[in-house]
Amino acid sequence: MLDLRVIVPGDLRDAVLGVLRRQVGVAHILVHRGAAIDPDGDEISAVIARESANDVIKELKALDAQHRGAITLTVLDTVLSSTAHEAEDRAEGDPADALVWDELITRTREESTLSVTFLMFLTLACLLAAIGVVTDSMVTVVGAMVLGPEFGPLAALSVAITQRRGELARRALVALLVGFPIAMAITALLTLAGEAVGWLSLDTVRKVHEVDFIFQVGPVSFVVALLAGAAGMLSLVSAKSSALVGVFISVTTVPAAGFAAVAAVLGDWDVAAKSAAQLGVNLVGIVVAGVLVLVLRPRGNPIPRAAQT
Known part of the structure; x- marks a missing residue:
């Protein structure tokens, strides 16, 4: 699975959360309001299945999050979470076959x-x-x-x-x-x-x-x-x-x-x-x-x- 972190201005917070909540392969959404200094805004993170990464990033880019802030992905070698594993099971495909284009x-x-x-x-x-x-x-x-x-x-x-x-x-x-x-x-x-x-x-x-x-x-x-x-x-x-x-x-x-x-x-x-x-x-x-x-x-x-x- 992948650790997704999004840094965006406060006016994009709800839109980003909407993207993450719509995707079946997303779990453990965290919001740190006002944590970002440049740009002045929020840090939002989540655990996502590799199979869902392209769709999530595509929607975040449609919000211009990569220009108004930043989108980062980190590979998670070990995830001990039933919720995360259920999200991975709901995502279409197999993690080993998932091609994350941006990565x-x-x-x-x-x-x-x-x-x-x-x-x-x-x-x-x-x-x-x-x-x-x-x-x-x-x-x-x-x-x-x-x-x-x-x-x-x-x-x-x-x-x-x-x-x-x-x-x-x-x-x-x-x-x-x-x-x-x-x-x-x-x-x-x-x-x-x-x-x-x-x-x-x-x-x-x-x-x-x-x-x-x-x-x-x-x-x-x-x-x-x-x-x-x-x-x-x-x-x-x-x-x-x-x-x-x-x-x-x-x-x-x-x-x-x-x-x-x-x-x-x-x-x-x-x-x-x-x-x-x-x-x-x-x-x-x-x-x-x-x-x-x-x-x-x-x-x-x-x-x-x-x-x-």
Whole structure:
């Protein structure tokens, strides 16, 4: 279940209470009159079922509560209340299947920002992948897969396409189109340094056996990307983040980027091209799968674009 908190001016108090009382999946409504300072007004809270969240938020936005005050949602891990459980039972659907659009949009927006932290994680993942390649170490490559932060922008792009949100799509594309070239360029520079001191050579790339799957691109690569992307999006919409680790290990986005940079610097252009193709296939497959999951799965009432602002 979710903890809903609404801060609104006093003149919206009755309208907000009316919304909460009309929804079957709402319990434990609290009103703190005059508790809010900015804006000057009231704090209203309630426990709501995930299945009812989209309808509740839609009606609150129709009151302009998000502009005149604030609407926040917090996931409740443990709720010991017969009244709350009865409200959840009355709500249509199952909590595990409930897609809360505002929650998903907020999460993907935060994870798709081109920040210094994002660039550092992506660069470290590419460097780790490069080391895994030149040492032919499967364990190191898997570590790079888990470390890579690229699924956030890919998920955001899927959400943006489904909900037709241009700003979110631009944010995700900037993170991907700027982040990967920077990470690959730094990997290439360090590869040049390694070649200059004699640590790396063309034979290093051609002797790879354990991790040669990185540049073996084909139809299976796209299928794996589709399955991993679908699993990743399901883990996001159902708030089961533990499944994301399996998603990261399934796809070869970061390893392909790192291998492409290493192979290009060392002069194996065939492997570099195949690794770049693997990267593209995985990125496209994950986004396509994310869109399909959002379009095809039962998700209650979608949020109209006018209500999302």
